[in-house]
Amino acid sequence: MTGSNVNASKETGEPNHAGHRGGKSVWWQWTASASGPVTINTFGSSFDTLLAVYTGTSVGSLTAIASNDDSDSLQSQVQFSAVAGTTYRIAVDGWNGASGSITLRVTFSSGLQPVYRLYSDGAPESTHTHLWTLSETERDVLNSWPSWNYEGIAWYSYLNNFSGGVPLYRLYEPNIKRHLYTMDTTEYEVLGRKTWEREGIQYYVYANNALAGTVPAYRFYNASNKNHHFTIDENEKNHIIANPKMGYAYESIAFYVYSQARTSSLFVDDTPNPKSYTKNVVTDTAIDNDVINGNEVTSAQPTSKVLDIRYDSEKGFWYILCETELIELTNVPGDYNGDGIEDTALYEESSGNWYVAFAEADDSSSLSFNEPIQLGGSGFMPVPGDFNNDGVSDLAVYHEETGICFIMTIDGDVLVWGREVDKSVLCE
Structure with missing residues (x-):
């Protein structure tokens, strides 16, 4: 700012x-x-x-x-x-x-927490299986034992529910010394009534990739040692599938998580x-x-985080790609820097954000949109024009029901602020 x-x-x-x-x-x-x-x-x-x-x-x-x-x-x-x-x-x-x-x-920071991955190896009591935990204490205690090795951060998740997440449950089977992670409440309850110990909610994950930035966690099963393995690493997934001698069969996508904070x-x-x-x-x-x-x-x-601004050439409209939705934009073309070349200005009614990209004379470079400028909001529609006659297009919005108008230059100088005006005069 x-x-x-x-x-x-x-x-x-x-x-x-x-x-x-x-x-x-x-x-x-x-x-x-x-x-x-x-x-x-x-x-x-x-x-x-x-x-x-x-x-x-x-x-x-x-x-x-x-x-x-x-x-x-x-x-x-x-x-x-x-x-x-x-x-x-x-x-x-x-x-x-x-x-x-x-x-x-x-x-x-939206509160994403690292999920740590450890591998049991190096001692007679080692199980040669992985464990995933959000707990730094569990990570450090296990890593201090000769039978466990800390491998790094596996992925990132929320400790509390956020944006439609679902709980990921952890179970432990003491006879075979295995952990299982599932978001399936039925699987969790059925196994919990048998020999598995229910350890509760570990953190929150997603059932699909509707949220931008999430990646699939793949689930494998080894029938020989009765162990499940999870990974978001495409190379690791492909390596396991390509090497059946490892004993792991690919089951499905278990859940979706974030690959980075x-x-x-x-x-x-x-x-x-x-x-x-x-x-x-x-x-x-x-x-x-x-x-x-x-x-x-x-x-x-x-609101939701803007990831990209794109143009749909088939449908002929601009839109914002956000974490949770696609938001169609209104194109308000004009000369917003006074160089005589028509620039692209996109208006988002729900937030009042304007995204402006200055065009090059020869169209030699792709459009690069500036940080959003806020003027307007729900119910306010953009009005193109140069309202102070300086040869540079201004940012203007008009509310159809109330007749209220806001106009300012792209540099932030106020021309009209919250004044009721006749739209016919505004559009002349």
Whole structure:
């Protein structure tokens, strides 16, 4: 996120951020889509910053979550555990009234945990089987024994249910010293009524690959030693299948997991005007309005993570590929940098995000979309045009039912903000 507090001030009743008086604060807000650790910093800002995070709906009723003065030289950084659905107010101020350009970064980890893989080998009591565990303690204890060896991280999963996950159960058979992992509750209950010991839910997995980023975990069975083996490694899967002498028969895809941890950085490419409002543009957002510090705030609420922007040549429309869905976009072509060449601007109504790609004169390079700019939201439709007659297309949205219009330049300068207008005049 970028901005400036040069023209900012401090409101009556506003707290001292990070324990210092400050005097030139700018506010953003962010709503966590899931629970997990979040890091916010002002690294790259041009002045001595104060950073604070709060919850609350007005400047006089805030609850402090975290704050910091100097973390990296004169810049600030805070870390805390975000709670899903909670809106956090982020204040950036200047120490002793300092001011300048602000660079604010919010990095959110969605809570994926590593699942560790160990192999039993090297001692007479070794079973020559694998074990998968989310527990660092179990990993370290087993690895300290001569009969077990830690092999590394097998995959990543959630400790708690997230985005439609299903529980993965673990069982243990003491007579043959084997573990089994299954998301099939029937298999879990049937085996549990026999000689298998039910060890409960280990973590959460997925029944299909509907969520982008998930990969299949393949299940094998060795009838000779009565052991099941699991892997997400395609090479390992193919090697086992190609070598039947190993004794393992491929059964099926057992479940889906993540092959790597997902940490998303949320950026803003925008310049807030602290005297009248604070615009917040965060990757994958939905729009909401609130008032804090006397300013109208455009609230960013993360939805599903944007993975790619693509064009369907057969159907003739642009869409966003997200973790959980495909979102069709409205193309609002125009000259958004004033070079006389038509650029591509894509608008997502559900979030109010605009994605702009500047075209080259000879079409020699593929389109590269910038970080999203947020203006609009549900019910707001894009209106193409150059509304200040400077030769550069602007971003404009209009609400059909209320007649409310918002217009700003691509650089963030406000032309019309929340004004009721006649659409016929707007479209002239």
